[in-house]
Amino acid sequence: MADPVFNIQRVYLKEASLEQPNSPAILLESEQPAVEINLGVNAENVAEGIFEVCVTATVQTRIQDKTVFLAECKQAGIFEIREIPEDQMGAVVGIACPQIVYPYLRGNVADLITRAGFPPVHLAEINFQSMYEQQQQGANTPVVTQ
Template sequence: MAEATLDPVFQIQRVYLKDVSLEQPNSPEILLNQEQPGVDIQLGVEAAPVAEGLFEVTVTATVHTKIADKTVFLVEAKQAGIFEIRNLAPEQMNGILGVACPQIVYPYLRSNVADVIQRGGFPPVHMAEINFQAMYEQQQADAAAAAAPAAPQIIV
């Protein structure tokens, strides 16, 4: 009897705000400063299985604004999604979890971060669109370079 091939399954089960915090450690004094703050935005992506065929993908953003060495505000947010992914080749899974899922979750994160910042009394910070494919490929290249053995050195 021939084996039945199963159709691939990719479905969004839920998208949710997992964690968010806003800190203004130097308020109200820093609010009187008219200088433009520097803005540093860091992003991260994590994926973990939660059940058979179900995966949680979390995109994390840290937005840190400073004037000189004083923090204006710090926002840390985690937006997550639960995805049903079944019947895919193992080599396809990393791309789906590292590119397709974050692309779905990220717009929610952008909106929530801008909203929290605005509700904190600041003009919203609009995070740029992210090319998760390029980010994923860079992470793969970095991992391959770190795993490659170093060239032998000849000391004379």
């Protein structure tokens, strides 16, 4: 068996969007909005030994039942992964790759929200091993409320 190969080919912002459906009226409210953050990880084998791993963050802020803003960013990485035992591939793609991509996502989410004129939302550190294990057990994607 050849030596294992794990190379980062590229990390890139795949998608970003921000909506303010109730502006400008909602911006005049003095009440603090509730913040809900959803995170997800998706991996796809795009070629022999080449995987795209995407980490998505959706941040929604609301005052009562009205949305202040809804931001979604999808950060992706292309990884060359070869000669890894099959029983370890899930962990490499579901834990190691998202850990590399996530810091870029955190920065892009904070930047997008700040450039829209809001205080930045800083995504917390994530334990991707725990998230992966939950997904393996059929649990839903974690939701973080601040």
